[in-house]
Amino acid sequence: MTLVYALDGVRVRLGSAEILRGISLRFHEGELAAVVGPNGAGKSTLMSVLSGMREDYEGECRFRGVEISQWRKGDLGRRLSFIPQNVRIEFPFTAEQVVYMGRTPHCNGLFETPEDREAVRRAMETTDTLPFARLDFRVLSGGERQRVILAGALAQEPSVLLLDEPTTFLDLKHQISTYVLLEKLAREGICVVAVTHDLNLAASYSDRLVVLSHGEVAADDVPGEVLTRRLLNEVFEVDAEILSGPNGRPWVSYEQPAGQLPTQGRHPW
Amino acid sequence: MVDRRRFWTAVGAAALFFLSALAVTPLIGSSDVAFSRAWAGQSPDREILFQVRLPRVLLAGLAGGALALAGVVFQALLRDALATPYTLGVQSGAALGAVIAICFGWRAIGAFPAVWFSGLVGAAITIMVVVGIASEGRRMSSFTLLLTGVTINAICMAGILFLHYTAGFTESFTIVRWLMGGIESMSYNTLAILTTGIAAGVGIAVVKSNQLNLLSVGEDWAATRGVHLTSLMLICYLLGSFLTASITALTGPIGFIGLIVPHALRMVVGADHRLLVPTSFCVGGGFLMLCDTVARTALAPSEIPVGVMTAMLGGPFFIWLLRSGRRSLWA
Numbered sequence: 001m002t003l004v005y006a007l008d009g010v011r012v013r014l015g016s017a018e019i020l021r022g023i024s025l026r027f028h029e030g031e032l033a034a035v036v037g038p039n040g041a042g043k044s045t046l047m048s049v050l051s052g053m054r055e056d057y058e059g060e061c062r063f064r065g066v067e068i069s070q071w072r073k074g075d076l077g078r079r080l081s082f083i084p085q086n087v088r089i090e091f092p093f094t095a096e097q098v099v100y101m102g103r104t105p106h107c108n109g110l111f112e113t114p115e116d117r118e119a120v121r122r123a124m125e126t127t128d129t130l131p132f133a134r135l136d137f138r139v140l141s142g143g144e145r146q147r148v149i150l151a152g153a154l155a156q157e158p159s160v161l162l163l164d165e166p167t168t169f170l171d172l173k174h175q176i177s178t179y180v181l182l183e184k185l186a187r188e189g190i191c192v193v194a195v196t197h198d199l200n201l202a203a204s205y206s207d208r209l210v211v212l213s214h215g216e217v218a219a220d221d222v223p224g225e226v227l228t229r230r231l232l233n234e235v236f237e238v239d240a241e242i243l244s245g246p247n248g249r250p251w252v253s254y255e256q257p258a259g260q261l262p263t264q265g266r267h268p269w
Numbered sequence: 270m271v272d273r274r275r276f277w278t279a280v281g282a283a284a285l286f287f288l289s290a291l292a293v294t295p296l297i298g299s300s301d302v303a304f305s306r307a308w309a310g311q312s313p314d315r316e317i318l319f320q321v322r323l324p325r326v327l328l329a330g331l332a333g334g335a336l337a338l339a340g341v342v343f344q345a346l347l348r349d350a351l352a353t354p355y356t357l358g359v360q361s362g363a364a365l366g367a368v369i370a371i372c373f374g375w376r377a378i379g380a381f382p383a384v385w386f387s388g389l390v391g392a393a394i395t396i397m398v399v400v401g402i403a404s405e406g407r408r409m410s411s412f413t414l415l416l417t418g419v420t421i422n423a424i425c426m427a428g429i430l431f432l433h434y435t436a437g438f439t440e441s442f443t444i445v446r447w448l449m450g451g452i453e454s455m456s457y458n459t460l461a462i463l464t465t466g467i468a469a470g471v472g473i474a475v476v477k478s479n480q481l482n483l484l485s486v487g488e489d490w491a492a493t494r495g496v497h498l499t500s501l502m503l504i505c506y507l508l509g510s511f512l513t514a515s516i517t518a519l520t521g522p523i524g525f526i527g528l529i530v531p532h533a534l535r536m537v538v539g540a541d542h543r544l545l546v547p548t549s550f551c552v553g554g555g556f557l558m559l560c561d562t563v564a565r566t567a568l569a570p571s572e573i574p575v576g577v578m579t580a581m582l583g584g585p586f587f588i589w590l591l592r593s594g595r596r597s598l599w600a
Contacts, residue, residue, distance in 0.1 A: 053493060073495055074495045077494050077496075080493065087486065087487060090350050090485070091344075092540045093540045101486065104496075105494055105495030110276070110475070111273055
């Protein structure tokens, strides 16, 4: 598998807080990696380094052999696509126009080419978004918006796809179809890295789970090795039962430890 | 989505509106002028048409177009539908410069009236201060830009208020009149310089219109789709400020156009900046030519401040557009 990212000792400070404390990771082509971890573990910050948006990190983050901060933005835009959390749009763009924006790094001049049109149509078909292509993005539901954003990333035809919580607002069917799609993209040779909170979806579909905790890598392996009662207790602070899912992957059933349950019916405030 | 046919239909219609306004409005006025007599060189038709009205109409066209375009650029930059050419302080910087020139009784600096020159200097200082504060290190954030601009705006307004308060009666009257904004005839040389500058600005905005689409959605969004974020934001800020400053120095503040023209056009052609940039310029220019014609003829021989007309004519039209609930023609 071709190496895409090589991170060595990546540190990020925001003010006095150290968000990433020496992250060393490898990501390859054809791999679906899920990044999980509790709130504030540094998942989104890691994505901002991987996507090339953050240049004030220490250590090395090599993208295809070259430090990511050295890449020209236009070249990066044709290779890498990033889906941020929670895209809000102020202006009346249609869903289709939002998808077309993914073609911008490929554009020569003002107008779309037949290839652009074909890429957009394919991306919208794959994400089941063609029915509302002509609607104002702002009137779509949260889940529909998320699929439109995903379509935009596909239209960009990247070799690396970075997603920050891609299934947050999706209904069950589209949560699963999104992960099936991500898995398919990985099989086609794309390097997919997704931040998520859904351990079971991540375990069912991804090749690797990277667990972040307090800015460090707490675990990085196939889901079956990573998801243990001990890790869930230490990193996520939950009591968990590791079951076996339908496809032989681990399936986690969790609850908060008894001692930490909020007092029922009587709130301290 | 934006193919050539759609682009040229929208831009062609907007350009036609601009050119019709440019052709018709110089012929309207308190004294009747015949184009045939003016063309044949007969006095006074020739002087009225070519020395008085045409330069004024041209300035109105350039000013309306530049202000509408500056509105589009600032709205994309700040991702704020309520941003105007005046949000980021450059207009009050120009106004402060002009008010200083009026208060100190400066007449001319070089070949140009001191008010213009001083207004431009005021705007330039504002731009440098805002960029200097808002770009910490090599990053620029629209939030810091907005806060810095609004603060500089407040400081300049305070300066204007102070100077106005201490000014004598004559100066005070001149200041009030200047702050109301108005279009005047000016030399073709000045107009030629202005046209060159604004044409360059429109060109840059058209070239960057794809990237403006990305920026108007989000900074992260743009940064991972091939945009060098800091340089694009700097270009947008300088472009919008340059357009606003050059017009404000010549005409004083003219409100409403920069806010309402982009919004009205978004309802008609959609949010895509490839259409929005050229159509805003043409429609803004045509609209201000019409407003200024009403302003100079309705109560002739006295004039109505053109800023009054832009809001009085544009406001009801905009509300009608809003109420008619029409979806974008192109969507």
